């Protein structure tokens with residue numbers, strides 16, 4: 542039977558990524574350092590500047606820095622109470638900046654990185670007949686996280702990203718995550734939490750799963766890659782300053798995207814990046830689904846056409 546483990550792509554071999562693939566297979570997560578992705582510290586500085594500027598713009602002028610976090614008092618809109626946000630919950634200490642592809646070219650370049658693409662392709666796999674790569678972008682976000690208890694509680698918010706898809710899952714990832722760390726990740730700084738080997742259960746985390754969770758500690762510039770079946774969450778940020786990232790979230794072509802990029806990116810810059818052909822494929826411009834008009838041939842009455 543075909544399994545992800547038995548198929549190593551030419552890209553993985555050419556880029557010498559076998560050890561990262563092995564970690565993905567064994568642990569359900571791998572961390573790739575900037576020396577391997579080839580992304581420079583100056584490039585991450587640029588991404589950071591863009592995000593901090595955007596935070597200030599979106600919040601109506603709240604200054605923010607890596608060292609101090611938001612430097613103004615923030616007021617949040619009223620949110621409906623739910624299991625993740627009880628009525629008496631403290632205000633969030635994390636904000637999502639969405640639609641990074643539209644924000645700046647630096648993210649368009651970052652998200653066509655060939656090393657990450659080879660690992661995501663390994664997880665999501667190829668089409669059974671024509672062999673086309675099935676990975677597509679689902680959404681692109683930055684989690685801007687600062688000091689506070691927010692927000693996943695004692696179970697660390699452990700979940701599988703592909704949890705909306707019905708069980709049973711197979712050996713191919715239905716979604717996958719590449720989290721580019723723009724600050725160092727440590728336990729105290731609110732690192733990602735994950736359960737090594739949990740992807741092999743191909744099931745949702747049960748009670749007590751947090752006991753087996755570990756922080757993903759890594760230097761700035763690292764990229765953390767994992768499939769949608771790996772149990773993960775996050776630790777609270779106990780220290781001043783920011784934990785900042787840029788997340789490319791991927792889907793199998795058959796899985797619904799979070800952002801409808803085929804539509805939202807149509808009139809935005811997208812082909813200015815390092816690899817326009819890859820970006821075109823990642824957005825899914827040429828995918829036949831979902832279509833927006835009749836896309837199958839229609840015969841016409843021969844006598845009318847004459």
Ligand SMILES: [Fe+2]
Nearest residue numbers: 700701702773
């Ligand atoms: Fe998640």
